[in-house]
Amino acid sequence: xxxxxxxxxxxxxxxxxxxxxxxxxxxxxxxxxxxxxxxxxxxxxxxxxxxxxxxxxxxxxxxxxxxxxxxxxxxxxxxxxxxxxxxxxxxxxxxxxxxxxxxxxxxxxxxxxxxxxxxxxxxxxxxxxxxxxxxxxxxxxxxxxxxxxxxxxxxxxxxxxxxxxxxxxxxxxxxxxxxxxxxxxxxxxxxxxxxxxxxxxxxxxxxxxxxxxxxxxxxxxxxxxxxxxxxxxxxxxxxxxxxxxxxxxxxxxxxxxxxxxxxxxxxxxxxxxxxxxxxxxxxxxxxxxxxxxxxxxxxxxxxxxxxxxxxxxxxxxxxxxxxxxxxxxxxxxxxxxxxxxxxxxxxxxxxxxxxxxxxxxxxxxxxxxxxxxxxxxxxxxxxxxxxxxxxxxxxxxxxxxxxxxxxxxxxxxxxxxxxxxxxxxxxxxxxxxxxxxxxxxxxxxxxxxxxxxxxxxxxxxxxxxxxxxxxxxxxxxxxxxxxxxxxxxxxxxxxxxxxxxxxxxxxxxxxxxxxxxxxxxxxxxxxxxxxxxxxxxxxxxxxxxxxxxxxxxxxxxxxxxxx
Numbered sequence: 001x002x003x004x005x006x007x008x009x010x011x012x013x014x015x016x017x018x019x020x021x022x023x024x025x026x027x028x029x030x031x032x033x034x035x036x037x038x039x040x041x042x043x044x045x046x047x048x049x050x051x052x053x054x055x056x057x058x059x060x061x062x063x064x065x066x067x068x069x070x071x072x073x074x075x076x077x078x079x080x081x082x083x084x085x086x087x088x089x090x091x092x093x094x095x096x097x098x099x100x101x102x103x104x105x106x107x108x109x110x111x112x113x114x115x116x117x118x119x120x121x122x123x124x125x126x127x128x129x130x131x132x133x134x135x136x137x138x139x140x141x142x143x144x145x146x147x148x149x150x151x152x153x154x155x156x157x158x159x160x161x162x163x164x165x166x167x168x169x170x171x172x173x174x175x176x177x178x179x180x181x182x183x184x185x186x187x188x189x190x191x192x193x194x195x196x197x198x199x200x201x202x203x204x205x206x207x208x209x210x211x212x213x214x215x216x217x218x219x220x221x222x223x224x225x226x227x228x229x230x231x232x233x234x235x236x237x238x239x240x241x242x243x244x245x246x247x248x249x250x251x252x253x254x255x256x257x258x259x260x261x262x263x264x265x266x267x268x269x270x271x272x273x274x275x276x277x278x279x280x281x282x283x284x285x286x287x288x289x290x291x292x293x294x295x296x297x298x299x300x301x302x303x304x305x306x307x308x309x310x311x312x313x314x315x316x317x318x319x320x321x322x323x324x325x326x327x328x329x330x331x332x333x334x335x336x337x338x339x340x341x342x343x344x345x346x347x348x349x350x351x352x353x354x355x356x357x358x359x360x361x362x363x364x365x366x367x368x369x370x371x372x373x374x375x376x377x378x379x380x381x382x383x384x385x386x387x388x389x390x391x392x393x394x395x396x397x398x399x400x401x402x403x404x405x406x407x408x409x410x411x412x413x414x415x416x417x418x419x420x421x422x423x424x425x426x427x428x429x430x431x432x433x434x435x436x437x438x439x440x441x442x443x444x445x446x447x448x449x450x451x452x453x454x455x456x457x458x459x460x461x462x463x464x465x466x467x468x469x470x471x472x473x474x475x476x477x478x479x480x481x482x483x484x485x486x487x488x489x490x491x492x493x494x495x496x497x498x499x500x501x502x503x504x505x506x507x508x509x510x511x512x513x514x515x516x517x518x519x520x521x522x523x524x525x526x527x528x529x530x531x532x533x534x535x536x537x538x539x540x541x542x543x544x545x546x547x548x549x550x551x552x553x554x555x556x557x558x559x560x561x562x563x
Contacts, residue, residue, distance in 0.1 A: 002161045004154055004178070005208035008032035008079075009185030011039045011056050017185070017206050018062045022069045024222030027208065028161070030070065031153040032059060032079040033183050037464065038526045040147070041288040041395040043083040044121035054084035055144075060092055063142075068102045071141065078132055078153050082144040084122060086110060087412070090144045105414035107135035109145040111407060111421075114285055121395070125285040125407045128250030129175075130166070131421045132156025134411035147286065151179030154209065155251050162213045166251070166424050173254035173276025174215025176247065181219050181237045181271070182207050187459075188219060188237045190227035192537075194457035194544060199228040216272040218264055229267040232457060232474060235511050239470025241461040243517045244432040244506040250283055250404075252276040253430065257508055278428040282401040291396035291528055292327075292356055295363040297371045298385040299351040306337060306349045309379035313351065316378055320370035326355035326362045332532060350385070356394065356530070363391035395527030399464045436509050439480040445551045452494070453544025455554045456482055460540035467521045467536035469543055472513035478554050479512035485548070491516055494546040495539070 005027045007017040011034045021030055034056040047054035059081035070077055082089045090108040097104050109131035114123040124147035133156045135143040145152075158164065158175040166172075181188050190201035205225025211217040219234055221227065238259065245257035253276065260273040301309045310333050318325075334350045341347035353371070355363050368388040375382055409421035452471075455478045460469040471486060473479045488503050502519040521539075523530030533539065 002029065002158060002211045003027050003208055004029045004031060004157055004182065004211060006031050006033065006182040006185050006206050008034055008059075009183065009187065010034065010036055011042070011058065013185055015058065015062060018066045019069065020225070021206055021208070021222070022066055022073060022075060024205070024225060027073070027075050029076045029078055029157040031182065032077070032081060033150050033153060033185075034059060034079065034081040035083060035147060037286060037288070037397045037462075038395070039083070040122045040124065040286060041397070041527045044288055047084055052085070052088055055086070055089035055092075056081035056083055060089065060096065063093065064096055064100060067097065067100055067104065071102050071104060076136060076141060076143070076157065078143045078157055080145045080148055080153060082108060082146045084113070084124070084146065086144045086146045090412070093142055093144065104141040105139055106142045106144070107138060107140035107414050108143065108412050109135065109148065109410070110412060111409040112147040114402065114407070117287060120287050120289045122288045123285060125283045125402055126250060127283070127407070127409050128152050129154070129156030129159055130251065131409050131411040133160040134419055134421055135413060136160040138411075138413040140414050149249050150183035151176040151249060152251065154179030154182060154211075158211050166426070169252050169276030169278065170274065171213070171215035171276075172252040174217060174271065174274040175211060176249055176252060176254040176276075177238070177256070177259055177271055177274050178209040178211055178217045178219070180242070180247070181234055182209055184237060184240065186227060187240065188233055189221050189229055190233055192459070193233055193236060194453065194459070194541070195232060201227050203227075215274060216270065219269045219271065220267055229269055231261050231263055231269060234261060234269045234271070235472050235513060236457060236459040236470070238511060239472065239513055239515055240459050241463055241468060242470070243468060243504070243515060245508065246277070246430060246432055248280050248430045250279055250424075252279050253428065257433070257436065257510060259510055261511070278426045279424050280430040281404060281427040283404055283407055285400050285402050287398045287400055288527065289396050290393050291524055292358040292394060293360040293363045293391045294354070294356045294394040294529060295367045295388055295391035296352065296354045297367065297388045299353070299371075300348050300381075300383050300385060301351055301379065302337070302344060302348040302381045306333075306335065310349075310351045312379050313374065313382075316374050317353065317370045320373070321366065324362060324366065326357040326367065328356040330354045330530075352532070354529075356528075360391055365390075367391070394529055395525070397464050397525035397527060432506070436507055438483045438507065439476070439509070441484045442477070442481045442551065445553055447549040448552050448555060449547050450550045450555055451545050451547050452550075453541075454558050455550055456544065458540030458544050460536045460538070462522055462526055462535040464525045465520050465522045467518045467539055469516045469518070469540045470513055471516070471540070471543065472511055474512070475557070476512070479509075481551060481554060482514065483507065486514055488516075490548070494548070495543055497521065
């Protein structure tokens, strides 16, 4: 068995998680995921200021406190904290090793960086775990990568430990699923969980996977840590930022419709049965660029006549754009107010103005002047949450696909030897399987109007400009109802913001789940901040709050904390 833990789900995650994982129980490998679409843009801007940067500096500070602990316990560390400069981070770790007097063998993975298209800030292919496995075979204690898939941080160590080759597709697919559950840290142990009221999730522990040679695993956490690992928390993370039954990656395409979950004890969920297929002939790559300039003003509207006050200031600001209207202007009125409120804040609504334009001048003084010069001549009680600034640049993320042959995957071993990592010899174009058979529809029964979240959980997230919402149930009866009720048409009705957008529904019966992909909801991606919730993190909770007719028998079987 191979024990792989996670100590970071994003750049900025809990700083002391590395020490907690190293000291909390047995581990063979500790991973850290620091990269996301937005992170690549942040690191790209860091590198513009200092070409020696471009990596996650938090990791280096964590390692300074914990390198000796990892070495003493024989725990290998594998991380994508190298970002845009894995060689630079590897060199910095070498200097740190000398400084703290803990000799370690350091290797890194290169080749994800692609030639920059015109106007791009970063361009990186998503590599698999084969380079990581090569580094570990060479005896590396610490392996640093750039842009690999999140799951590669697990597939690489597992392939090294068990001696898997690229033909061991089912085993690799099992490791991909384990890696996907671990990648976001405490989201697998009760964090951001729909049914959070059932557990103490104030400080959830970080997850680990006990992986067997056949690719099956048990998801768990160190004894005595907070949070929970159960079928729901694992299901929620399996649905996070995925789409259809075939989950493609550079190592293997994992069939999510073959995943089987079993509660194997307290805080232990077994994952088995995962089938794998040859990976696609192309690699996904992420390209970031500066898209233009952005500014915003939030007007506070208090008391009576909220709609009329909002209309007045909207009209005044629009008429004040005499020097030129920004290319994109968006108004959103959030009715956070309530009648006869006991405090002024509870009596107030927020009117948010967001502008974007390729020209910095178009979102700077033009906007701040149009808003603030109204301070004594607009609606009663005029004020804003903060004075508008000059505006700031925003980023754009694009996903493209490149031929595997155009990407040079290289493992740089502890002694400096460079080993070319061959691409997959066998590939298969990606296609989604035909929809599975649905369970029989529920028979007619008394219904009651209630929120969807009374009987279903959800988790949502972003992939570039698209959003996904995974919805699951915890009983076969609820699944039968959900599968026939929550159609694409009903999804559009419940979430009017998705009207006019392409929504694709994927059915995953083994998980009692539906996964919806909403194309274009997030515009040009999280860095563009075109939407109130730019990463669609709460889209699933909005869906759960929407009401529809639900069989009374299902509602009667739910705990009150699910409301």
